[in-house]
Amino acid sequence: MRPRAYLLINVVDDIDQKQFLNAIKELEETQGVDFVDPVIGSHDMVAMVEAPISIEAMVNEVSAKSWIKNINTVRIVGLFERRGASWEDVS
Numbered sequence: 001m002r003p004r005a006y007l008l009i010n011v012v013d014d015i016d017q018k019q020f021l022n023a024i025k026e027l028e029e030t031q032g033v034d035f036v037d038p039v040i041g042s043h044d045m046v047a048m049v050e051a052p053i054s055i056e057a058m059v060n061e062v063s064a065k066s067w068i069k070n071i072n073t074v075r076i077v078g079l080f081e082r083r084g085a086s087w088e089d090v091s
Contacts, residue, residue: 003051004076007062008043010069020044023067032058043072 011023020038027036027047034048051058059073 003055005049005051005055005058006074006076007047007049007059008072008074009045009047009062011044011067012069015067019067023065026065027062030062
C-alpha cells in the first residue's frame, strides 16, 4: 500500500473566494490527491493524499503552490502498525 496522509492546509491571507475555489480545484487535480475539503477552524482545507513515492515528496509538491501558507501533515498508519498490536490483543 502506498503511504497515505491528511494534509491540513492554510492558504495565504489575501486569497479571495474565487481564488480559493480555484486552489481547491488545482489541488484536486494533483496526482495522488484523493479529495480536498474546505474546513472551518485552525485550517482552511484538508486533503487526503496517497503518495506515489513518499509523503515528503507530496508535501513538497503541494507546498510549492503560491497560495499555500503552511501545511501540517497527519500520516495514516495501519491499525496494528501504530502500537504494534495484533487482533489477539483485542478482547
